[in-house]
Amino acid sequence: xxxxxxQTRGYNGFSYADISHVLGIxxxxxxxxxxxxxxxxxxxxxxxxxxxxxxxxxIAETASSALEMVERYVALYRDVLVVGxxxxxxxxxxxxxxLPPGIQDRVRAFFDMNEQxxxxxxxRGRHEGTLRIEQDAAExxxxxxxxxxxxxxxxxxxxQPQRFDADSRRLVALFLGAxxxx
Amino acid sequence: xxxxxxQTRGYNGFSYADISHVLGIxxxxxxxxxxxxxxxxxxxxxxxxxxxxxxxxxIAETASSALEMVERYVALYRDVLVVGxxxxxxxxxxxxxxLPPGIQDRVRAFFDMNEQxxxxxxxRGRHEGTLRIEQDAAExxxxxxxxxxxxxxxxxxxxQPQRFDADSRRLVALFLGAxxxx
DNA sequence: GTCTATAACGAGATAGAC
DNA sequence: GTCTATCTCGTTATAGAC
Numbered sequence: 001x002x003x004x005x006x007q008t009r010g011y012n013g014f015s016y017a018d019i020s021h022v023l024g025i026x027x028x029x030x031x032x033x034x035x036x037x038x039x040x041x042x043x044x045x046x047x048x049x050x051x052x053x054x055x056x057x058x059i060a061e062t063a064s065s066a067l068e069m070v071e072r073y074v075a076l077y078r079d080v081l082v083v084g085x086x087x088x089x090x091x092x093x094x095x096x097x098x099l100p101p102g103i104q105d106r107v108r109a110f111f112d113m114n115e116q117x118x119x120x121x122x123x124r125g126r127h128e129g130t131l132r133i134e135q136d137a138a139e140x141x142x143x144x145x146x147x148x149x150x151x152x153x154x155x156x157x158x159x160q161p162q163r164f165d166a167d168s169r170r171l172v173a174l175f176l177g178a179x180x181x182x
Numbered sequence: 183x184x185x186x187x188x189q190t191r192g193y194n195g196f197s198y199a200d201i202s203h204v205l206g207i208x209x210x211x212x213x214x215x216x217x218x219x220x221x222x223x224x225x226x227x228x229x230x231x232x233x234x235x236x237x238x239x240x241i242a243e244t245a246s247s248a249l250e251m252v253e254r255y256v257a258l259y260r261d262v263l264v265v266g267x268x269x270x271x272x273x274x275x276x277x278x279x280x281l282p283p284g285i286q287d288r289v290r291a292f293f294d295m296n297e298q299x300x301x302x303x304x305x306r307g308r309h310e311g312t313l314r315i316e317q318d319a320a321e322x323x324x325x326x327x328x329x330x331x332x333x334x335x336x337x338x339x340x341x342q343p344q345r346f347d348a349d350s351r352r353l354v355a356l357f358l359g360a361x362x363x364x
Numbered sequence: 365g366t367c368t369a370t371a372a373c374g375a376g377a378t379a380g381a382c
Numbered sequence: 383g384t385c386t387a388t389c390t391c392g393t394t395a396t397a398g399a400c
Contacts, residue, residue: 012194013280015375029384031377086276090332093339094268094276098195107339135352143333143349147325150272150332154324157275157289167325170317174356197393211366213395 003044007085011041011095011103038100041092045106048088049113052076056117066125067176073118074148074168081152082161090149115141125176132177140175147171185226189267193223193277193285220282223274227288230270231295234258238299248307249358255300256330256350263334264343272331297323307358314359322357329353 001022005014016027016037023030034040055076063069077087089110096104118141125131133140148168155163183204187196198209198219205212216222237258245251259269271292278286300323307313315322330350337345 009280010192010194010277012192013277016377017374025383026385027376028378028386032383035377037376084279090335091276093335094273095192095195096339097266098191104339111336111339133356139348139352142336142345143329143352146332146336146349147329147353148332149335150328150330151325153272153275153331153335154293154328157278157286157293163324166321167328170321170325171329198395199392207365208367209394210368210396214365217395219394 002040003048003088004085006041006044007080007088007091010091012098038102041100041103042106044088045092045103045110049106049110052110053113056113060117060120066121066128066130067172069121069124070118070144070172070176073121074172077148077152078161078164078168081156081164084156084159086152086156087149090152093149111145114145117141118144122175130176132173133175144171144175184222185230185270186267188223188226189262189270189273192273194280220284223282223285224288226270227274227285227292231288231292234292235295238295242299242302248303248310248312249354251303251306252300252326252354252358255303256354259330259334260343260346260350263338263346266338266341268334268338269331272334275331276335293327296327299323300326304357312358314355315357326353326357 002014002019005018005022016030020027020030030040034043056073059069059072063072080087089107092099092103092107093111096107099107115138119138122131122137122140122144126137131137148171151164151167151171155161155167184196184201187200187204198212202209202212212222216225238255241251241254245254262269271289274281274285274289275293278289281289297320301320304313304315304319304322304326308319313319330353333346333349333353337343337349
């Protein structure tokens with residue numbers, strides 16, 4: 001599928017021919033659905049962001065603590081890493097200078113959404129008394145998201161998801177923890 | 183220059199033609215110096231890693247504290263970000279599945295070198311009593327390096343190096359700080 | 365070492381039949 | 383919607399003159 005190829009090889013690393021082989025249809029048929037590669041890239045980003053948005057909403061509704069929210073957030077990333085992919089937006093962010101502007105905008109919008117959600121999670125942690133870090137929740141959210149993207153990037157280049165696990169555990173522990181045992 | 187193009191657009195985002203235009207020579211002449219793109223990519227990685235190695239050695243020799251080591255390490259990354267580039271290895275890490283194996287190896291070797299150096303810096307911080315984090319220095323080094331790579335990636339997609347500055351300041355503060363004022 | 369010229373291939377994209 | 387056929391362009395790479 002196109003999404004998988006984009007997350008594995010990047011926007012400049014896959015072609016209409018690659019997708020058509022996997023799907024068993026011709027390039028011309030693909031162009032019927034997505035006239036240009038820009039349109040294809042936009043559709044990919046749109047769907048990816050929408051599914052991620054839904055997943056985050058589900059977590060926010062059902063999680064019983066800020067810690068659980070963040071741990072399940074990390075698991076979303078881990079799930080794509082273990083199958084050899086990167087976050088689609090992390091991948092596109094690396095290639096951003098070569099992307100059509102319409103796709104660049106969507107990359108930033110995805111990051112914005114993630115930062116907002118994490119910011120809410122950390123604010124909840126503060127309310128619960130489990131936030132370990134004194135700082136502004138929004139600023140912490142940026143650091144956290146960037147650190148996760150980087151941890152994925154490096155871990156995948158080694159083919160070792162465990163590297164991501166170690167990093168993400170430490171990272172979560174830095175931000176949130178059990179309430180003080182008083 | 184080829185290095186700049188690779189750090190800005192990625193391995194799959196530049197061509198012999200791009201470089202030849204910038205250098206004012208023909209593609210054929212470029213092929214005389216670098217017969218294949220794989221050879222060109224390897225040469226790029228080799229030089230980048232060697233210059234980084236020298237820069238790190240200089241810092242380790244002249245820095246007067248672990249905090250200064252790490253701050254100057256962060257400045258190395260910042261310097262490439264402010265001119266719109268990524269760390270060459272961060273970029274290549276995103277494209278790693280599309281790279282010739284000989285280049286993949288060098289990407290990992292670069293990360294290994296960075297982790298080792300940071301690990302030494304944190305060990306020094308522990309010796310000085312400025313290490314804030316209880317953990318294994320090597321594990322902290324991985325988290326730190328990955329977080330910096332990710333912070334660059336995200337900051338550049340916004341065209342805002344200040345994002346990187348905010349993240350890196352927080353990150354450094356998490357790991358190292360002034361000695362307790364006792 | 366650098367050039368012109370060209371090969372060989374894959375990319376994104378279109379026309380038009382079915 | 384999917385196909386065959388084709389186009390145009392950019393890519394890596396080579397041959398051979400200067």
